[in-house]
Amino acid sequence: MxxxxxxxxxxxxxxxxxxxxxxMSKKIAAGAAKAxxxxxxxxxxxxxxxxxxxxxxxxxxxxxxxxFGRTNKLFLKLFEEEEDLYIYFLLDTSLSMTxxxxxxxxxxAKSCAAALGYIGLSNLDRVSIIPFSSKLDGRMPPxxxxxxxFKIFDFLSAVEPGQQTxxxxxxxxxxxxxxxxxxxxxxxxxxxxxxxxxxxNYLRYYKFEPIVIHLFDERELNPxxxxxxxxxxxxxxxxxxxxxxxxxLKRYREVWTEYCEELEEYCSKRNMLYFRAPVQLPxxxxxxxxxxxxxxxx
Amino acid sequence: xxxYTGMPFxxxxxxxxxxxxxxxxxxxxxxxxxxxxxxxxxxxxxxxTEYKRQSDWWKVLRRVLSWLILIxxxxxxxxxxxxPHPEGEVVDGRHxxxxxxxSASMASTDVSGGADRLDVAKQKALQILxxxxxxxxIMLVNFNDQLQPLSPFVNEASLLETPIRNLKVxxxxxxxxxxxxxxxxxxxxKKRGELIxxxxxxxxxxxxxxxxxxxxxxxxxxxxxxxxxxxxxITAFSVRRYLANKLDYELFVGLQNLFERDIEVELQIWADxxxxxxxxxxxxxxxxxxxxxxxxxxxxxxxxARVKVLTSDxxxxxxxxxxxxxxxxxxxxxxxxxxxxxxxxxxxxxxxxHNIDLDxxxxxxxxxxxxxxxxxxxxxxxxxxxxxxxxxxxxxxVDPSGENSPWEVSGAYKDPIITTYKKSHPLMRWxxxxxxxxxxxxxxxxxxxxxxxxxxxxxxxxxxxxEPGRRMVAIAFDxxxxxxxxxxxxxxxxxxxxxxxxxxxxxxxxxxxxGETWSVKVSEQExxxxxxxxxxxxxxxxxxxxxxxxxxxQVGFYEVKTASDQQLIAANLSxxxxxxxxxxxxxxxxxxxxxxxxxxxxxxKELWIWALLAVLGMLLLExxxxxxxxxx
Numbered sequence: 045m046x047x048x049x050x051x052x053x054x055x056x057x058x059x060x061x062x063x064x065x066x067x068m069s070k071k072i073a074a075g076a077a078k079a080x081x082x083x084x085x086x087x088x089x090x091x092x093x094x095x096x097x098x099x100x101x102x103x104x105x106x107x108x109x110x111x112f113g114r115t116n117k118l119f120l121k122l123f124e125e126e127e128d129l130y131i132y133f134l135l136d137t138s139l140s141m142t143x144x145x146x147x148x149x150x151x152x153a154k155s156c157a158a159a160l161g162y163i164g165l166s167n168l169d170r171v172s173i174i175p176f177s178s179k180l181d182g183r184m185p186p187x188x189x190x191x192x193x194f195k196i197f198d199f200l201s202a203v204e205p206g207q208q209t210x211x212x213x214x215x216x217x218x219x220x221x222x223x224x225x226x227x228x229x230x231x232x233x234x235x236x237x238x239x240x241x242x243x244x245n246y247l248r249y250y251k252f253e254p255i256v257i258h259l260f261d262e263r264e265l266n267p268x269x270x271x272x273x274x275x276x277x278x279x280x281x282x283x284x285x286x287x288x289x290x291x292x293l294k295r296y297r298e299v300w301t302e303y304c305e306e307l308e309e310y311c312s313k314r315n316m317l318y319f320r321a322p323v324q325l326p327x328x329x330x331x332x333x334x335x336x337x338x339x340x341x342x
Numbered sequence: 343x344x345x346y347t348g349m350p351f352x353x354x355x356x357x358x359x360x361x362x363x364x365x366x367x368x369x370x371x372x373x374x375x376x377x378x379x380x381x382x383x384x385x386x387x388x389x390x391t392e393y394k395r396q397s398d399w400w401k402v403l404r405r406v407l408s409w410l411i412l413i414x415x416x417x418x419x420x421x422x423x424x425x426p427h428p429e430g431e432v433v434d435g436r437h438x439x440x441x442x443x444x445s446a447s448m449a450s451t452d453v454s455g456g457a458d459r460l461d462v463a464k465q466k467a468l469q470i471l472x473x474x475x476x477x478x479x480i481m482l483v484n485f486n487d488q489l490q491p492l493s494p495f496v497n498e499a500s501l502l503e504t505p506i507r508n509l510k511v512x513x514x515x516x517x518x519x520x521x522x523x524x525x526x527x528x529x530x531x532k533k534r535g536e537l538i539x540x541x542x543x544x545x546x547x548x549x550x551x552x553x554x555x556x557x558x559x560x561x562x563x564x565x566x567x568x569x570x571x572x573x574x575x576i577t578a579f580s581v582r583r584y585l586a587n588k589l590d591y592e593l594f595v596g597l598q599n600l601f602e603r604d605i606e607v608e609l610q611i612w613a614d615x616x617x618x619x620x621x622x623x624x625x626x627x628x629x630x631x632x633x634x635x636x637x638x639x640x641x642x643x644x645x646x647a648r649v650k651v652l653t654s655d656x657x658x659x660x661x662x663x664x665x666x667x668x669x670x671x672x673x674x675x676x677x678x679x680x681x682x683x684x685x686x687x688x689x690x691x692x693x694x695x696h697n698i699d700l701d702x703x704x705x706x707x708x709x710x711x712x713x714x715x716x717x718x719x720x721x722x723x724x725x726x727x728x729x730x731x732x733x734x735x736x737x738x739x740v741d742p743s744g745e746n747s748p749w750e751v752s753g754a755y756k757d758p759i760i761t762t763y764k765k766s767h768p769l770m771r772w773x774x775x776x777x778x779x780x781x782x783x784x785x786x787x788x789x790x791x792x793x794x795x796x797x798x799x800x801x802x803x804x805x806x807x808x809e810p811g812r813r814m815v816a817i818a819f820d821x822x823x824x825x826x827x828x829x830x831x832x833x834x835x836x837x838x839x840x841x842x843x844x845x846x847x848x849x850x851x852x853x854x855x856x857g858e859t860w861s862v863k864v865s866e867q868e869x870x871x872x873x874x875x876x877x878x879x880x881x882x883x884x885x886x887x888x889x890x891x892x893x894x895x896q897v898g899f900y901e902v903k904t905a906s907d908q909q910l911i912a913a914n915l916s917x918x919x920x921x922x923x924x925x926x927x928x929x930x931x932x933x934x935x936x937x938x939x940x941x942x943x944x945x946x947k948e949l950w951i952w953a954l955l956a957v958l959g960m961l962l963l964e965x966x967x968x969x970x971x972x973x974x
Contacts, residue, residue, distance in 0.1 A: 143381045235381055277380060278379045285375060295393075296389050
């Protein structure tokens with residue numbers, strides 16, 4: 045274990061904290077057995093899920109004849125497909141995540157991914173970590189079992205920050221490469237100049253269950269800026285000459301809040317779990333908050 | 343219109359042009375803006391889009407306003423450098439002499455706003471300093487019975503603040519003539535000369551000012567201090583011991599009433615810090631009182647007289663002369679040896695003197711080891727002179743004769759009559775030697791070291807001789823063979839003889855007057871003595887010819903200490919003129935003296951100060967507008 049190369053972020057203490065989080069998750073989400081969690085994918089399982097209209101080519105064995113007898117219409121019985129849960133952690137590696145003094149959003153995102161991944165592994169789910177910026181920056185294949193946590197640690201430690209954010213391009217590639225549906229937990233600051241909707245829609249349309257963890261730094265919200273400045277976008281390099289006043293700072297906070305609320309509204313309207321957390325919040329608090337909200341392990 | 347006394351326009355014009363160009367260039371140059379990385383600039387873009395809705399011409403106007411503020415600031419600075427004054431204002435600097443009286447009368451407390459007159463004078467002087475213009479030059483002079491210039495003419499008035507604050511009352515008189523003449527000389531041929539005298543004018547005598555002449559264009563101003571003349575003064579205080587009884591003393595106190603009505607006073611006598619006597623007296627209006635305190639058998643060394651006004655509605659405003667100091671001479675008994683085969687007159691007279699410890703021995707029993715050098719202050723040798731008489735000491739030879747006599751005797755005079763004697767000689771103090779009947783007197787052969795005190799038709803009757811280590815007096819006749827013992831002069835002569843050898847004529851220890859340089863006798867020939875003043879300060883004074891030269895301006899006891907001895911002296915305010923504290927106006931024979939402070943305080947419009955304030959105001963405005971982003 046000692047031979048593994050990991051940065052100090054994932055040390056023994058961190059691991060102990062993950063154990064604690066796992067125990068806490070047990071309390072929060074009762075019932076845990078091997079492959080007991082189900083996807084919401086409707087398939088060939090045993091447990092009835094729903095009806096739908098029959099379409100030519102459907103398996104005739106699944107036609108509900110009793111309903112046909114009552115309604116004289118062909119309905120197909122749907123069953124929940126029981127299979128291992130796939131959890132994909134889509135980790136934003138763009139430059140905006142690494143900007144500023146420690147703790148950066150990047151460090152925080154890795155801690156969150158490791159914590160949630162550990163709990164997933166402990167529940168014998170299949171966990172995969174996929175860093176992205178404008179493209180996918182590598183991939184840790186789905187893995188299962190608690191012992192694989194060190195693989196996650198090693199992978200996260202080796203991930204390098206990427207460049208510009210493009211959720212659309214990255215998630216388009218993601219859905220194309222990952223046919224197994226599952227939870228897609230997006231950990232990002234969502235600073236995408238082209239917007240976040242298209243990217244998130246890709247996940248939705250391809251039947252992934254997106255969970256949004258929106259990270260921000262309170263120092264971004266209250267920047268100590270004043271006077272004549274040239275603002276440089278850390279990802280695009282775009283220059284903006286500006287004279288910052290108190291009024292502008294106030295307006296900036298309003299615009300930022302509007303942007304966040306827009307993202308939150310988007311998620312809530314589409315039944316997507318949304319968590320917003322500042323990096324100043326201890327990551328274990330965030331993780332517990334996610335569990336309390338349900339959905340992640342339900 | 344304005345007149346300018348600062349930098350000339352030829353120099354200011356290029357300065358102004360340069361400043362304007364530099365400011366303009368700086369404004370035209372684009373400000374180098376600080377680069378700051380932000381995580382997501384589109385958010386800022388949105389904010390900027392909203393703010394850009396403000397019109398560009400307003401932005402230009404704001405920048406022009408900022409430029410204008412800086413241009414105006416530089417112009418105001420140039421204006422200040424030109425030192426503008428209203429037309430018609432006198433801008434030439436003045437030469438001021440500030441003459442501050444620190445004599446004893448300035449300790450009077452009849453003032454409001456200060457502890458005493460000098461305190462008020464200092465406050466007024468400091469006020470005057472605040473009004474000094476940049477072109478003015480001022481000299482500070484302190485005067486009492488001495489003149490002390492504390493500075494030359496200086497521009498920087500603040501330099502004089504400390505010397506003014508350090509001024510102290512000197513218990514001494516006032517020499518107005520010297521001070522005014524010095525001021526007149528200092529201001530002679532000076533442009534816009536002005537003398538300001540801060541004094542009470544007490545005891546000022548215009549008649550003494552005939553020789554004081556000021557320039558025609560010099561202004562003389564007197565700011566009179568003080569209001570009252572009410573004062574009771576101790577004008578004399580001395581102590582002496584009785585001639586016949588050195589254990590008793592007699593005090594003399596002189597008081598003066600400077601109120602214009604009768605005043606009841608309490609006179610207290612203190613010895614070594616303890617009150618030993620008290621008397622209630624009434625002194626007539628403007629009168630004096632002289633009082634003896636006989637038979638004061640007080641113990642102690644330091645005597646002090648204090649006077650206190652008892653009349654309820656009278657206030658003595660001058661405390662310096664309410665106390666006087668004197669020293670009691672120390673009581674020392676003289677050790678006297680009488681070597682005589684028997685002389686009741688001599689023995690009886692010496693025995694009756696309380697201040698003499700007398701031993702008696704016959705010539706045969708005289709032992710130089712026992713009775714010799716250092717054992718006695720005076721040795722009386724009556725007629726028979728022992729062979730082994732000591733060669734050192736003080737001797738009185740009564741009718742000396744024989745081979746051991748210091749004086750060769752070459753016969754005798756019969757019935758000599760004393761015709762001549764030195765009245766001022768210490769031996770002859772308080773006595774007359776005429777009409778003494780003498781049976782016979784030895785004919786003494788005189789030496790060149792001899793001095794004749796009394797003689798009979800040229801024949802020496804009483805002779806003194808001073809030799810190294812030995813002083814002698816010879817009385818050339820046997821007192822038993824005269825009527826001298828029956829005379830009043832006889833016991834006095836005996837005392838004089840004893841005192842003569844002890845150099846003890848200090849029945850009255852001399853008191854010193856403040857404001858003078860005292861010559862205090864000390865044992866050292868030269869060098870330095872340490873003087874401790876009444877207020878506890880010590881200083882070194884020089885010694886020349888066994889005299890320490892001490893200048894004192896405080897009343898009280900001084901201690902003069904040399905390497906080998908230590909003595910006390912008392913100093914009093916003994917100038918009755920200084921007790922006359924009634925303030926008066928200073929007047930000069932050929933010069934009018936302004937008696938108030940009108941037009942003294944500078945009425946000069948220093949516009950450059952306002953220009954600088956305007957610069958500061960504009961700087962503040964620029965700072966505020968810049969930091970609030972109104973002008974950027």
